[in-house]
Amino acid sequence: MSDPSHDPLQREQTHLTESRAALRAMRADVEALDIRDVTANWVNAAVLRSQVDARIKALADLAHTPLFFGRLDYLHAPGAEQAEGAEGEQFYIGRRHVHDAEGDPMVIDWRAPVSQPFYRASKTEPMDIALRRRFGYTGGELTAYEDEHLTDPTEDAHASRLLQSEIEKPRVGPMRDIVATIQPEQDEIVRAGIGGTVCVQGAPGTGKTAVGLHRVAYLLYAHRERLARTGTLVVGPNASFLRYIEQVLPALGELEVKQATVDDLVAHVEVRGSDSAATATLKGDARLAQVLRRAVYDGVTMPTETVVVVRGSRRWRVPAYELQETVRELLDRDIRYGAAREALPQRIAHAVLVRMERAGEAPDDRVQDAVARNAAVKAAVKEAWPAVDPAKLVLRLLGDAEFLARCAAGVLSEEEQRLLLWDKPARSVRSAKWSAADAVLIDEVRDLVERTPSLGHVVVDEAQDLSPMQYRAVGRRCTTGSATVLGDIAQGTTPWATASWEEALEHLGKAGAQVEELTTGFRVPRAVIAYASRLLPSIAPGLKEATSIRESEGDLVVRPLPAGELDAEVVRACVAALEREGSVGLIAADARCPRLGAALTESGLPHLAPGEETTADARLTLVPASLAKGLEYDYVVLDDPASIVAGEPDERTGLRRLYVCLTRAVSGLTVLHAEELPEQLAA
Numbered sequence: 001m002s003d004p005s006h007d008p009l010q011r012e013q014t015h016l017t018e019s020r021a022a023l024r025a026m027r028a029d030v031e032a033l034d035i036r037d038v039t040a041n042w043v044n045a046a047v048l049r050s051q052v053d054a055r056i057k058a059l060a061d062l063a064h065t066p067l068f069f070g071r072l073d074y075l076h077a078p079g080a081e082q083a084e085g086a087e088g089e090q091f092y093i094g095r096r097h098v099h100d101a102e103g104d105p106m107v108i109d110w111r112a113p114v115s116q117p118f119y120r121a122s123k124t125e126p127m128d129i130a131l132r133r134r135f136g137y138t139g140g141e142l143t144a145y146e147d148e149h150l151t152d153p154t155e156d157a158h159a160s161r162l163l164q165s166e167i168e169k170p171r172v173g174p175m176r177d178i179v180a181t182i183q184p185e186q187d188e189i190v191r192a193g194i195g196g197t198v199c200v201q202g203a204p205g206t207g208k209t210a211v212g213l214h215r216v217a218y219l220l221y222a223h224r225e226r227l228a229r230t231g232t233l234v235v236g237p238n239a240s241f242l243r244y245i246e247q248v249l250p251a252l253g254e255l256e257v258k259q260a261t262v263d264d265l266v267a268h269v270e271v272r273g274s275d276s277a278a279t280a281t282l283k284g285d286a287r288l289a290q291v292l293r294r295a296v297y298d299g300v301t302m303p304t305e306t307v308v309v310v311r312g313s314r315r316w317r318v319p320a321y322e323l324q325e326t327v328r329e330l331l332d333r334d335i336r337y338g339a340a341r342e343a344l345p346q347r348i349a350h351a352v353l354v355r356m357e358r359a360g361e362a363p364d365d366r367v368q369d370a371v372a373r374n375a376a377v378k379a380a381v382k383e384a385w386p387a388v389d390p391a392k393l394v395l396r397l398l399g400d401a402e403f404l405a406r407c408a409a410g411v412l413s414e415e416e417q418r419l420l421l422w423d424k425p426a427r428s429v430r431s432a433k434w435s436a437a438d439a440v441l442i443d444e445v446r447d448l449v450e451r452t453p454s455l456g457h458v459v460v461d462e463a464q465d466l467s468p469m470q471y472r473a474v475g476r477r478c479t480t481g482s483a484t485v486l487g488d489i490a491q492g493t494t495p496w497a498t499a500s501w502e503e504a505l506e507h508l509g510k511a512g513a514q515v516e517e518l519t520t521g522f523r524v525p526r527a528v529i530a531y532a533s534r535l536l537p538s539i540a541p542g543l544k545e546a547t548s549i550r551e552s553e554g555d556l557v558v559r560p561l562p563a564g565e566l567d568a569e570v571v572r573a574c575v576a577a578l579e580r581e582g583s584v585g586l587i588a589a590d591a592r593c594p595r596l597g598a599a600l601t602e603s604g605l606p607h608l609a610p611g612e613e614t615t616a617d618a619r620l621t622l623v624p625a626s627l628a629k630g631l632e633y634d635y636v637v638l639d640d641p642a643s644i645v646a647g648e649p650d651e652r653t654g655l656r657r658l659y660v661c662l663t664r665a666v667s668g669l670t671v672l673h674a675e676e677l678p679e680q681l682a683a
């Protein structure tokens, strides 16, 4: 019998077993922590307890996520700085750091500098790596490995089988992490410095979402303390998309990242109304910021009367011209409306104190505070610098034609002003039928009144759909931080969708940020992307067709049907797709979904809503076209493209929506139609 210590696979399996034991020991250590002795009171104890619990959770050994997926053998021991306490020349790369009882590393975090060559080293630039080994797992067991000798001139560079099979794995359940297979062009974005904002344009399935999430994980590793203080946020297009991606970061050990839609960020009022496309577009126009600023400052009036403060037997007078000077000075200063409003009574009180001193009194700070609260001073402030309630201000602007005309003069045409005005002015903030675009306006006003706190880093996914005013709303949440902006111009399906990234970045407050392009597609097979790309000249003439890294051509079936047979054929196509492995998505125009849902149920086919977790038993999702963005399914059945196009306010938006729907398939796409196909597809 051969000696197991000489079998490389067995040696690696032993390292896995030992690493697992070490991880268990690390967890046991944390669990055994007795915090009673170190905490002075129950508040501290509760805080510490939750930190300890989070750490215990982070140290869980998840059966289906391999503890390490790669190994690097350096030619030389890396410099102390790069190795960060990891001595030696051989490193196992995994999702988290694991060390043995002596504190020696068993597994190195994928985000550590020493792990970087795993993603970037090549034959042309070996980065001091002699051997890169990738591990293959079957059901949690280490069953294979694959080597690249990067500095061996006799070995040809070849595509990795393990990499390919990881990429080709069927989809089940929510989105997973890609730590084991991040590609060099993706890694550059993931590890870009925290100081700068990065914008990524990428065709469908090029990994933009994946890259954004891994970038957050990387930044949290590299700047843990700073970001723990300031916070991180991922912005996505809708709740079902956020549900689809919500497990990626926890799987990478990051539990603290907030996720929200833009609507969530600006939810200051209840949204119950909607706007026409033209009105919503106008409300999203950056010129509105100027109109709102004028509206906020519209109430500021130059004082015309002397303020008289009575204290004891004495009267102190501050004349109007001096008050005017103070107001003018506050207007010139670059501070928020609310901060200036708080400063004004203190300024007036100061003027009174100067007079007291001149008269031989010796007032202290308490006197100044008391004067600032004096009724006469308060009345003067109310007159000169009235309080602004953001929702009430927007309510007035949209309901009062004269006020709007004053604020919009020279900025919006009369016709545009008419578009903004409500047909019937709302009576109160509570009864108003606010639209999503209105909520963004209110958020803008809030920020004019009081500075919005900035987070450390914000990732914006599907950013092409944001209006300039929405960009501003996101931008004020990262004024002192940085952003990662991800999107695809060709997938812009709002009437106000971004036409150029340069412009979008300006609205975000990050003008001049670098724009990168991802071109390698990991999702859509060649035949399908080629078909979908027929739409590109009409929807985004400047953009190149994506390539596909998938080996299989993909199955593409396009079938015309008599109108009466469409529903039944769609159900049949779903049944056929369910016979294969992986998830199935039936995508249809929103208006067609109730009918198709009923047809599926009638045929005994249970189905999920988008974002609901697919499992081995529940693999079919009925996806309204409006929610397809960002999602993917192994097999897609696409119902009647013409009705998807017709569901949008204009043809370009309709064709872009269709492009999104056509690019959700991982293995196969079946298009069934009763109406004529759009001519661009038929070509």
Ligand SMILES: Nc1ncnc2c1ncn2[C@@H]1O[C@H](COP(=O)(O)OP(=O)(O)OP(=O)(O)O)[C@@H](O)[C@H]1O
Pocket: 166, 167, 176, 177, 178, 181, 182, 183, 186, 202, 203, 204, 205, 206, 207, 208, 209, 210, 211, 488, 491, 522, 523, 629, 630, 631, 632, 663
């Ligand atoms: N390096 C990689 N290794 C393995 N899989 C990858 C890699 N990069 C991306 N993928 C996979 O490709 C699929 C598409 O990725 P993702 O959803 O991030 O693309 P996207 O560019 O955001 O697409 P869309 O424009 O449609 O929103 C996902 O299943 C993702 O896990």
